[in-house]
Amino acid sequence: MSSPAMILLTEDGSPTLYAPRFQATYHSRHGALQESNHVFLEAGWRFRITQPVSGPLRIFEMGFGTGLNAFLTCLATAKMRVDTKYISFDLYPVEPAITDQLMYTGMEDPEAKALFRQLHQAEWEQDASVAPYFTLLKSRQDICSASFLPPSDLIYYDAFGPETQPELWSESVLSVVASALAPGGVLVTYCAKGDVRRCWQRAGLQVERLPGPPGKREMLRAIKPF
C-alpha cells in the first residue's frame, strides 16, 4: 500500500494534495482554486452552458481527487439551476481522513461545507443526488482500460501530467475520451502539450489554445463539431 496523500497549501492560499504514489500534486502549486476555476469552471462549464443542451448537462471528469472541480461545479450549477449529471472516475480515491481536512473558500458557509462532505461521502458506483440539480456518480474505474466512456456534453480531463502518467495521455486513451464527447460537446484540460492537441485534432475535435491559469502559459479547449 502506498503512503497517504499529504495536504499542502498553494500560492493562492487554497489547499491541494501531494500524492507520494505519483510524486505529483493534484493541482498547480501556483493556486489550486485559481486553476480549477480558470480551466474547468470558466473555460469549460461557463462556456458550455452558453450553448443549448437537450436534457441534463452530462459532465465526465477524469480524476475525482480532492473533489474540488465537482464542488465548484455543483455550486455553480445550483446558482444557475442547470440540471447536471456528473460522472467522475478515480482509481485511487483519497482517504476520507484526508478529504475531511480540506477547506476551500466558501466552506465557512455550513451549507457549502456540508455539500463538500456529501460529495465525498457519496457511495462509489452509485448515483447520488447530492443537491437539487446535481447527481453524482463516482467510479473506481481505470481510464486506461475503458474502451467506452459515458457520452458527455462537457469533459474535464484532469489526469496527472504526461510526465507523471504518460499512459493517460496516449493516443488510444485520448481518442476514447474524444469519442465520448457528444456533438457540440466541450473538453478542457490544463495541459497544452502539442502532442495532446494533435491527438484530439486527429480524433476530429477543433482544438484551441487558451491562456492558462497563473503560472501556466496555455491550456487546451476542444470542441466536437455538430
Ligand SMILES: C[S@@+](CC[C@H](N)C(=O)[O-])C[C@H]1O[C@@H](n2cnc3c(N)ncnc32)[C@H](O)[C@@H]1O
Ligand atoms: C490531478 S488528480 C485529479 C484532481 C481532481 N480533479 C481534483 O479536483 O482534485 C488526478 C487523479 O487521477 C486519479 N488516477 C490516476 N490514475 C488513474 C487511472 N488510471 N484511472 C482513473 N483515475 C486515475 C488519481 O487518483 C487522481 O485522483
